[in-house]
Amino acid sequence: MLRRLDLAGAEVTDLRRVLPRARIDVRAATDAVAPVVDAVAERGYAAVREATLRFDGVDVIEPRVPHDDLARALEALDPDVRAALTESIRRARIVHAQQRRETVDVQVVPGGRVSEKWVPMRRVGLYVPGGLAVYPSSVVMNVVPAQEAGVESIAVFTPPQKEFDGRPHPTILAACALLGVDEVYAAGGAQAIALAAYGDVQAGDVRAGDVHAGDVGHGIEPVDLVTGPGNVYVTAAKRLVRSVVGIDAEAGPTEIAVLADDSADPVHVAADLISQAEHDTLAASVLITDSAELADAVDDEVQRQVALTKHVERVRTALTGEQSALVLVRDLEQGLAVVDAYAAEHLEVITRDARSWAERVRNAGCIFVGANAPVSLGDYCAGSNHVLPTGCAARHSSGLSVQSFLKGVHLVEYDHAALAEVAPHVIALADAEDLPAHGAAVAVRTGR
Incomplete structure (x- = not known):
């Protein structure tokens, strides 16, 4: 069912160009x-309401x-x-x-002292998708690190559902x-992301005829950070x-790579x-093996298991895709x-001495080590x-964590003697960059 890519005898200078994606x-x-997005920036929730009716079929x-x-x-x-x-939630909080x-x-x-303090974002918008599946687990994964970081104000944005009279899914x-x-x-x-970023139009900003009376004054405050798939x-x-x-990242279709040997x-x-593959027809499933x-x-x-699964066509389309x-x-x-060239969202290492191979991996969103750590475990518990x-x-980004909701701020404290001692170096560098006023800001304090 899955196509084969034989690299055993190949010398590939750029693996990224040949690997499936x-x-x-x-x-x-x-x-x-x-x-x-532009409409929401200009008209706030009125534009969101129009887009929701057009795309989701609910007002x-x-x-x-x-x-x-x-x-x-x-x-x-x-x-249950x-x-x-x-x-x-309990396990996520522990970690x-x-x-x-x-x-x-x-x-x-x-x-002379430099400190770095870690400050939580004041307000964040957490997006929870609602397309082919229901994702209460994504609520947990977004909310817990924000709460543990000490975020003061958390707003969740999630699609309305026709079957629930325009409310999000009850779960x-x-x-x-x-x-x-x-x-x-x-x-x-897209309209939810824009609403989180720009907030809601205020009544005083509304021009006559722009929105319905019911659309004015929702008072949705813009956020500082948007996260979520x-x-x-x-x-x-x-x-x-x-x-x-x-933003946390530009998320694409989900991926799993499995590095496995004959064990x-x-x-x-x-x-x-x-x-x-059950997630989406564009989901990627890749086995990398020397056997x-x-x-x-x-x-x-x-082929045997696909015939037994619930979402047969979705899974088959994903597994036979490029x-x-x-x-x-x-x-x-x-x-x-x-593995490092592919840089999978989820990587399973199922080999002899799996931990030693897993520790050598540089590029992966999360690594699942050994036969008893499937990706599904990480999805939930x-x-x-x-x-x-x-x-x-x-290759360059990490998964969502407490750090995603924190920012580092430096505090610089120098007494007069410490400033005077370093002043010649500051002035020399300022002159080298043709920024004499920079040097003057130090010289005026130190008499140089």
Whole structure:
């Protein structure tokens, strides 16, 4: 079922050019959503409401979900799902609490000190998608690190659903309630990202005829940072607003790569490849192995298991797409080079001595070590975060964490003697850069 890419006998100078990857045209999507983003920037929620009616088929007059709806959703939540979410939150808090950063205080010279304090973002907008599946786990993965970082104001944006009369899915609302988040907006897609970035139009800014009376004065405050996964239109909107607010990353379709030798169980590997293909027809599932026998067995097992899964057509389309493949390498050393070139969102290492191979990986969003750590564990209850870099971005970016919601601020303190001691160097560098006023700002204090 999966196409094969044999690199065992190949000398490839640029692995990135030959490895499978979905083709996502963010630029075209950017052109498509730019009018929506511009409209929201100008007219606030009125433009969001229009876009929601056009794209989602629902007219959401009041975007903020009432507190009573959140409480009812939590009360009606299936007890097993509530227990699972509670445990997911507990484990995520254990891990993310250890990511907090402390102030660093450094004495550079006697009388000269530089400190770095870590300050949480004041207000963040967390996006939770609602397309082919329901993602209460994404509520957990966004909210927990923000809370552990000490973010003061958290707003969740998630698409309205026709079947729930324009409200978000009840399981999403229940997860928000369980986490104590009561500012939730029924808005999805590019228009939600723009609403988070620009906020709502105020009544005094509205020109006659621009909006309906019901659209005025929602008072949605803009955020400082937007995080969370989404489709290509959400990604495009993030690109457009990143000069206005911070973003976590430009997320693309989900990916799994499995680095395996002949010790791996083909039943397990096939199940893991299928689990990611279940997300989206553009999801990528890649096996990298030095064992042709394992590749054959996994391919046979994939065909058997796909027939038994619920979303057969979606999974089959993803697995047979250009973004998925069985990659044969001559040995695990070459496999490691392929892994680093691919820079997967999720990487499983299922080999003998898996930990030692995993520790050598440079580029991956999250690494799952050994036969008993499937990606699904990380999606829900490992304690790690599942909002991860995609599309080769793991070469330079990290997954969502407490650090995503913190910014470092330096404090510089020098007494007069310490300033006078370094003044000649400051003045020399200022003169070298032809910025004499810089030097003068020091000279006026030190008499030089």
